[in-house]
Amino acid sequence: MREHLKTAFAFLRNTWRGLTSMRTALVLLFLLAMAALPGALIPQRSLNQTEVDKYFQEYPDLAPFLDKIGMFEVFSSVWFASIYVLLFISLIGCLLPRCWDHYKQWRSKPVRTPRNLGRLPHHAEKTFQDSSVDEAISAAKKRLRGWRMVEHEEADGARSISAERGYLREAGNLVFHFALVGLLIGLAGGKLYGYEGQVIVVADGSEFCNSGTYNYDSFRAGLSVDGTQLSPFCVKVDDFDIKYQPSGQVASYHVGMQYQSEEDLENNAWKPYVLQVNHPLRTAGDRVYLTGNGYAPQFTVTWPDGQKRTSLVQWQPMSPQTMLSQGATKFDQPGVTDEVQRRQSQMAITGLFAPTASYDGKILSSGYPDLLDPTAAIDVMRGDLGLDSGRGQSIFGVDQSMVEQGRLKRVARENVRIGEEIRLDDGTTVRFDGVERWANLQVSHDPFQTSVLVFAVLIIFGLGTSLIVKRRRIWVRAAPHPEPGETPAARTVVEVGGLARTDQAGYGEEFARIADDLLGADVDHSPQPRADAGTARERKS
């Protein structure tokens, strides 16, 4: 029984050692890099569902298999998570003992001066004719201010100093690795408590309030978000100014809007804001972004009995270059209460909208994204829109099955410009009143964003410190010369030795400067042509 326990314990210990070894960290880093690669090469659901659908069409055999192993959601897949979790366990397992070691080193004194400084990779020596041991040592102490130093009394009247510097290197390295852990925790927090919603708001003074998920066109909730606790605020989009270059490229976007949050909500005050790309509105802990735009044509239908309905609905841009848009604006005839009759008199205006009409033969297309010659090519449909069928319906089109069943019929097809009117067989008129722009707004919430930023900054500083600071040692020994001098002043041999503890080159230059300062510039120090021949890497691996 004890044997078993012992074996089990040994196994656990070896596993832990293996997991926290540098070699394992290396392998896991590679695995992580490889695991992330498909995320860059294969379309990802979280980024672009359309691309994923296209992939399924192009590779009908391969795609389902890839789907099964999570290739379309690499970054939320189990295997990706298992790699980074292992890496972070390894990291923490490696950090804790390193912290302890570093603490001990930091508390301990620099090591004693080696007997033979001549054997060190950096070495210099000079005999002074008129300087005592004490003078030499105090000069050295002055020069080495800022170094951690201890002094030793040695045999035969010699004294020496051992000095060490660069403890910050290891400290920076530890800060860096811990900040990685902190960053990961922040990311996880964002996944749990963040949310993101998209909504289209027409720029005619329409309003949007972040009061519930139902106000959004689409909403992505963090794992611990149920949609009941959204930060309360409202925005109103008044106007949308887009400037284009002659090439059709957008030069600038300016969304004129107003918003209210916190106490403004109670006293119904609005603050103005100009929303631009790269300049989100930040309010109530949320951010509001402009992520898209398009046109919303306005139509008025006048029935023969004089009743009127006006509707302004967003249409969907088909190409960002020309802003040719498609959509469907749907109407119920007012005053019709009978269900059967209602299903025969519903109307939809569908088709294309071109901000700058240009014709492919007779087919309307758009030559420029700005409103130079707004024209709509519309089909007026009458009958049953199928809105009561219980099936969800795109706001950008009509239910084609109603058309196929003949329950929704086309009653007119015409190109109309602003102000033009179409008269239908029964005397109903459809007028194209004008067009507004709409803005697609994204609302994002991530309470951990700031902490992620702080850790990212720590990562950079930790890294910089750990890569720039060099851990190095220097020893100075002053000893009375074996043959006393002729002058009354003492004759002293001063030796300097140096050792870099990390394999950063460059210590040689610093050593040479210090040696020059202590011994005078004429001294011949014996560095190798190869810098830092004997670096001591005392790191654990």
Added chain:
Amino acid sequence: MPVNETLSNYSDMAYATSVVIYIAAMLLYFGEFALGRVATGTAAREAALVGSSNSSTVTTADSRDVVGHVPAKPKRPLAEKLGGMAVSMTVLGALVHFGSLLTRGLATDRVPWGNMYEFGSAICLAAVVAWLIVLFRQLRNSRREATPAQLRGLGGFLMLPVVVLLFLSGTVLYAQAAPLQPALQSYWIVIHVAAAIVSSGALLFAGTASVLYLLRSRYENNPLKMSKFGSRLPTSQALDRMAYRATVIIFPVWTFAIVAGAIWAEAAWGRFWGWDPKETCAFIAWIVYAAYLHARATAGWRGVRSAWINVLGLAVMIFNLFFVNLVVSGLHSYAGL
């Protein structure tokens, strides 16, 4: 803001000129490399350079030799002349190249790295400048790790990818000077893209040094292999150290570039990190370079293996520059492409 056509034409002309000068520099470097004789006494010196790292004293005569003091000779040999000209041409090329970017920036009144063409061009300039810095630092340093001729041997191998990249940028990726699209109108383009350019350029140099390291260490393991080629390169230790130092200095900058990109993405795209293909690839490159630094501190991974990792890192960077920008569609978009 309208584009100043005259300046933009000057910029194009300077670009073409700099490519021609770089090609000349490359040929001169290679000329020196090919003609450079395997100096007498190389074997002894090389033994001292490659040999045991325990020997702590080197005689003065030897270090003289290493430092490259050619014993007084009446005339500089042709190879050395070519090498000197190559370096001058590189400096000249870099100046003209800089002029090209400067006039492009002035013509459009913005930073000259708003599309792939300009970005590629700027990376090449960064690589050339990184190379010149290393070269001059080494030449100034009395504790130099290779002879000037050996050092310049690197030059041609650095100019080769630079010239190829510049040629591709100037033809396939060329874009007319134009203002920035709104998504790029942010001061973060100055910070983030500049950091990315400097890192990419320096890493291009580091990767080249690692490739040469791999070649040189083949020769050192078996001096019969590639003896002409190998003996003209700096020692593997010097190459390894150059690659490592360049990577170590630039890795925090690359980290900063990624973080700055995340900060920009937070303002532009609504999230600081979203695994966009470009972000993903930058992350992969970062991880590979972190692996390189770890490998250098892991027994059994130093030397050849870590050099391979550095080369892999460069491959990911290049893949990110070309494949991800051109083939994979992401949010990172450059005007005019």
